[in-house]
Amino acid sequence: MSDISAQQLEETDRPAHRDPNVLRWLAAYTSSMLGDGVYYLALSWAAVQAGTPAQAGLVMSASALPRAVLMLGGGVIADRLGPRRVVIASDAVRCAAALAVAALLFLSSPGLWPLALLALVFGTVDAVFMPAVGALPARLTGKGQLARVQGMRGLAIRFATVVGAPLGGLGVAVGGASAAFALAGLLIAVSVPLLVSVHVRDLPGDDTPGAGGTTAWRDLAAGLRYIRRHRVLAPLMLAIALGDLGFVGPLNVGLTLLADRRGWGASGVGWVLAGFGVGAGAASLLLTVRGRVPRAGLVTGCACVAGSVAIGALAFVPGLVAAAGVSLVVGLLAGLSGALCGALLQTRSDPAYLGRVTAVASLVSLGVAPLSMPFTAGAIGAWGLAPVFVVSAVVCGLGGVVALAVPGLRRAELPG
Template sequence: MTSTQTGSATAAGAERAAHRDPNVLRWLGAYGSSAIGDNVYYLALSWAAVQAGTPAQAGLVTALSAVPRAVLMLGGGVVADRFGPRRVLISSDAVRCAAVLAVAGLLLVGRPGLWPLAALALVFGAVDAVMMPALGALPTRITGPGQLARVHGMRSLAVRLANVVGAPLGGLGVALGGTAGAFGLAGLLFAASLPLLIALRVAKKQPADDAHARGSAWSDLTGGLRHIRGHRVLLPLIVVIALSDLGFVGPLNVGLALLADERGWGAGGVGWVLAGFGTGAGAASLFLTTRGRVPRAGLVLSVSGVVSAVAIGTLAFVPNVATAVAVALSIGLISGLNGVLCGALLQAESGAAYVGRVTSVANFFSLGVAPLTFPLTGAAIGLWGTGPVFVASALVCGLGGVVGLCAGGLRRAELPR
C-alpha cells in the first residue's frame, strides 16, 4: 500500500491500535460471522450430499467449488479493484445468504436430490473467486499501514475460532433441524455479517487509484501481473507463498492421516497432532495481534520458511504421538508467524490500486494450485512411503525460504510503522 493513501478510515486506524479500533472490530465481527457460516455450510453440504447420493457422488459435489474458484480467481482480483472490496464483500455475502436459504427451502418441502447441491457448490466457488481477493484488499482501506500485521493476526485468530465453533454448530443444526436447518443457520450467519459490512468505514481512493478502471478487464488483469513482475518484493514474495503452500498442504491434509495409520496412532492421534498445530498457529496469531509489528519482516519470514521445512521433514520420523504433537506445535508457531507476515507484506507492498489483483494471484496458488497436491501426495506415499514424501515436501517448503533469503528486496523488506 502506498503512503499517499488517505481517508477517514486510514487516519482513524493510524491513531489507535487495530484491536482497539471500532471500525476494525466491525470488520472482524463480519469476517468471523461469515467464516463460521462457511464451516456450517460445508458440513451441511457434505451431510446433504451423503444423504442424497453415493459416496462418490457426495465427494464430487463437495469438490465442485474448487473448479470455478480456481478458474475465476484472477478475474476476482480485477473485480475487487474495480468496484471496491467493501462493495464486493457485501454483494458476496448477500448472494451466499440467498443461495443457502433457497436450498434450505427446497429441502424443507421435499427431496430435491443432488442437482441443487451441485448448483449451490458451483455458486459458492464462483462467489469465493471474487470474495477472497476482496478480503485481502479490504484491510488496507480500514486501518493504517502500521497495523497490517496486527489485523492479519486478528484475522488468523478469527479463522481458528471459526474452525473450532463452526463444525459443532453445523452438527447441532443438523441434529435439531436436519440439513435444511443447518443450511438455514449458515444463511443467518452470512446475513449477520451484512449490517457490519454496511456500517464499515473505508478510506477514499486516490484519483490515481481509478486510472485502471478506464481499460478493459483483460488490461486490468495484465496490468496487475506486470505490477507483480516488476516489483522487487512482490515477485519473490509470491514465489515464496506458492512454494510454501505447495510443500505444506499435502503433508498436513493427506500425509498426516496416512502417517498416523502407518504408525498405528489412530484417529485420536491425528486429532492430537492437529490440535498441536492449531495451538501453535493460534499462539502465533495472538502474539502478532498484541505486538502489532515484527522488525525485519522479510528476513524473519524467509528464515521461518527454512525452519518450518526442517520441522515438516522431521514429523515423518518421530517415534510417538507425544513427540509428533510437540513437532506439530512448533510447525504451527512457525507457519502461523510466516503466514501473517506474508499476508501483511503482500498488502503493504502492493500499490493501492492493485491490492485485489495481487491477492488474487497469491490465492490462485494457495487455494487453486496447492490443493492439487492432495492426490499426488497420497499416490506418492503409496509408492515410496511417508518418510521420502515428507522430506520432498519439506525441500519444496525450504526452497521458498531460500528464495526469500536470496532476493535482496524481500530479505530487507520491512512492515510500515
C-alpha cells in the same frame, strides 16, 4: 458516509484492536467464516445422505473449478468496484443461496442437483470474495497496523475452524441438513449489516482500474506486470507458492496416512491437527499483541526454513505426543510466516492493485497448492512416508531460501 479519505483515516489511526471500525469488520469476518464452517459440514452431510460416496465427493469438489478459473478475474472486480462492495454483495449472495437450499430441503427431497448448484454458486462467489477479503484490511486502518490485523484475522479463522463444524453438527442433529443450511445462511447474513457500517478509505479516481476505458483483460495484464516487476512482491509470490506446495500435501493427506501407519487412528489425527491449530493460533495472538515484527522479510524466510525442518521431522516421530508437539511447532512457524506474508502483500502493494495481488496469492494457495495432495498420496504409496515428507520439506524450505536470498524481500520491513 461509508468512504473516508486516506488522510482522514491516518489522522484518526489507532491500534487495530481498539478501533471500532476494525472490530466491526472483524465481527463480520468471523460471522462469515462461521457460516462457511457450518455450510461445508451441512453440504457434506446432505450429499452423503442423498447419493453415493463418489457422488458426494463430486458435489464437495464442485466449487473448486469456478474458484480456480475465475479467481484472477475476481481480483480485477475487487479493484474496479472496491473490496467492501464486493464482500457485501458476495455475502448477500451466499446467504440467499444457503437459505434457498435450506427451504428446498425442508419442503422436499430434491436429490443432489441443488447441492451441486449451491457448491457451484459458492465457488463462483468465492472467486471474487477471496480477493476482496484480502484487499479490504488495507482500507480499514494505517499500514502500521496491518500485521496486527493479520493476527486478528488469523484468530478469527482459528475460532471459526474450531466452532463452525460443531455448530453445523448441532444444526444437523436438531433439524437435519435444512436446519444446518439455514444456520449457515443466518450466520453469513449477520456479516452484511456489519460490513455496511464499516468505513473504508477512498482510492484516487485516476488510479482505479477501468478508469480511462480500459478493459478487464488489460487491467488483469497490468496487475500481473505490476507483480512481475515488483522487487518484493515477485519473489514473495514465489516464496508463497513453494511454501504452500511443500506444506499442503503433508499436512492434509500425509498426516492421515502417517496416523494410519503408526496406529494412532482418527483421534490421533485430531490431536496432531489440534497441535497445529494451537501453534497457528499462538502465532496470530503474538502478532495481535505486538502489532509489528521487525525485519519482517528476514523473519518470514527464517520461519519458513525452520518450519520446513519440522514438517520433515513429522515422518520420523514415533509417538503421538511428540508428533503433536512437532505439529505445534509447524503451526507456530507456518502461522507466523503466513501472517507476515499477508502483511507484506498488503503494505507493499499499491492499493489500486491490491485485489489483483491478493487474487494471485489466493490462486497459488487455494488453486494450485491443493493439486499436490493426490500426488502426495500416490508418492507415499510408492516410496513411503519418510522420502515424501523430506521432499515436501525441501520444497517448502525453498520458499524460505527465496525469501532469504532475494535482497529486496529479505530486507523488507513492515511500517512502524
